[in-house]
Amino acid sequence: MSAPHLTPDEFREQGHRVVDWIADYWESLDGLPVLAQVQPGDVTASLPTALPERPEPLEAVLADLDEHLVPGLTHWQHPRFFAYFPANSSPAGVLGDLLSSGIGAQGMLWATSPAATELEQVVLDQLRQALGLPDSFARDGLGGGVIQDTASTATFTAVLAALHRATGGAARRDGVPGGAFAIYGSTQAHSSLLKAAMMSGLGEGAVRSIAVDPETQAMDVTALREAMAADVAAGVRPVLVQSAVGTTSTGAVDPTAAIAAVAREHGAWLHVDAAWAGVAAVCPEHRWIHDGVEHADSYVTNPHKWLLTTFDCSAFWVRDRAALLGALSILPEYLRNPASESGAVVDYRDWHPQLGRRFRALKLWTVLRTYGLSGLRAHIRTGVGQAERFAALVRADERFEIVTEPVLGLVVFRVVGDDDRTMALMEALNASGTAYLSHTKVEGRAALRLATGSWRTTDADIDRTWEALVGNLPAT
């Protein structure tokens, strides 16, 4: 037999059907519980343990998707998904990603698909300008941008580049001497900083968690200065400092400019993690979050969170691409080619851990163009406005309190009283399916997080979520 590839006409017909399935799915979400209502093993038990011998029609896949999988999904595109941060897969993002799948190009080298590399360079420079990021990241100087899969990977590569620079290239060759280096982030830094230390050979012990201001949850720069001085006195070299622009827990914005000054004294690499918040700088009124970023050696923000671009798309820029390439470049014979050897092109395989890479610039380009700067700003402003709307409801009800001043699209609040009531409220709300929030701890006490920014959320969804919160409030 020959393999049952769909003919072009079959692909058209079934492709239209899948597009319609997605549109139907989005339209159905308002009536579905946000959080999956299944127990561990339920989905597994509904599926066969072995593959079919004969081909099955796509209809069978879609039927099982509807019957067995959709009930087991937590719906990240639901209008009342407020947990974690948004992971927008907008209609335009989906279409751009679909083009990338159909083209199926690998952009590991410029030579393996020049347009994939060059569009990525162009669109990242367009985005850089739109976010007010410094010229030092521009591709026509010593810097440049690349799409990483996630901010975790961006932070990891920043650590590798910093180690490369700090050791004059010895780290790549000889490894990382234990105990010789330290990296710094606040106690509120994303867990990926710790993971980067674990993966890079530094070890968890190399991470210094710097105290934060109890009220703002932003890094205490005096504490950073002391920690770095203590390390230097002990013969440990400061390699990298991370400034968090919008922490996961409360959205705190570290004082990047002040951190930069301390980092500079020790020659440490300054990495700015603006994974969630950074894209808000498309609006001039939010561009203050980038104060001091002109001193950064690297910077990451995720269009796949708040900026409507289907996962994965993490935009990462560096001031000195030579450090990144120095840490990561490899050149086996089968990848040698005249364009690379001419030095006239960028080969993105040397900018990240992976070799193979998808044509991700296409979805980002589709989103940025079809929304336009005005549409992107409108989307960010809608999310910020909805957060303000929710915060006003919290402030007006004496049974609740704001925990940290809201930042952009994140409201951190709690029930007045003990932590158990706060956690019980979240569990009741999430179990109800009406909305989905997540929690954190602030200064040791439980707090709830409501993160706006989904492309499907309306003001009515904010109000309905508030009503559900009040309705599920545990008795005192």
Next chain:
Amino acid sequence: MSAPHLTPDEFREQGHRVVDWIADYWESLDGLPVLAQVQPGDVTASLPTALPERPEPLEAVLADLDEHLVPGLTHWQHPRFFAYFPANSSPAGVLGDLLSSGIGAQGMLWATSPAATELEQVVLDQLRQALGLPDSFARDGLGGGVIQDTASTATFTAVLAALHRATGGAARRDGVPGGAFAIYGSTQAHSSLLKAAMMSGLGEGAVRSIAVDPETQAMDVTALREAMAADVAAGVRPVLVQSAVGTTSTGAVDPTAAIAAVAREHGAWLHVDAAWAGVAAVCPEHRWIHDGVEHADSYVTNPHKWLLTTFDCSAFWVRDRAALLGALSILPEYLRNPASESGAVVDYRDWHPQLGRRFRALKLWTVLRTYGLSGLRAHIRTGVGQAERFAALVRADERFEIVTEPVLGLVVFRVVGDDDRTMALMEALNASGTAYLSHTKVEGRAALRLATGSWRTTDADIDRTWEALVGNLPAT
């Protein structure tokens, strides 16, 4: 203004249009040059440097795609793309990936979308059985499978897990002492092994490149044994040995069982890199490539290469998931949840470097079901048959020679005579646009690689490529 999200009806209409664009693109490929015919900077020069202020219609994006980007693409789905290895984005793979984009779920924790985690567990166990991989990788024992983005990442995580096991967990905490450890692969091992050493803190100096048999290009196990003994004598601990099942250069299959015996003597982790070849084991007649895999600690093969699944989808299994989790697990407060703490579920964030993760199981499931085992075997057999057809043409022409015996869908050959003629032939063929081959070096001499396995290649494409090779043969 409000953000210009497409309405459901607009999404349906534009989605159908994009599906049709892809079908048209695939149908146009036969008439396009495989290798992009552009110079560095051409694509960049055709694009604006700044984003538009106002939204642009999708039509404008598609028009620019046709006019400016398609000419700059090397067409990986072209029927005469024979370079590197295939990166199949089959119609079914594209549709499965589209579903994943539309659903837009994040499966970093079981709790954040249970069906995403459980489908991945189920489909990887279905694939494990279909490839004849050992029960030690099954999810109901101590092992398990996960979809990584690329085999490079799989190999990197295998190195981290091996270091965790070898140091009893100390590597995670204290880092990697320089010079204390070694990892082993043949001189033909994929460059990702070297990159893993660079990224993990071991350093390039920790990689031992073991000699191969000059004829088969498979690892010389005697040389491996000697290298490991020499390291032990010098106080260096062997941590990991990689067996390559289908090297990139020539498709060589290392003797996994014999390698396993040597690795076991030193307690070294055995990682099998079957990135390209492994999926061929869906056919019983090719299952010999997995001889000895029952001794492996980890194994990777890429459905995104030969098995019709849109990039990225790298299937990775481990015998002892505890080592992997030990190396990579993190648990910040905002990710705590009752399901994780019950121990009843798998949280895939602890199986790879990234935190966020796409619902990639959906595309693999769509492919495996809609092809069925019979269809998957037919696809593999078509590729193998086309390689045999091409090899027969080479053997019948005294101006050419086979360099290494063909393995599955890879033919390595050259022009009889000096290397310059071989390289000049490849450059002429690639520049002609008729077909696209890549090159390698075998025992120091240039050789060309023709890798079959694209879902769009017919026997006529093989014949046409051969004719173009003969037609472009440089004069002696």
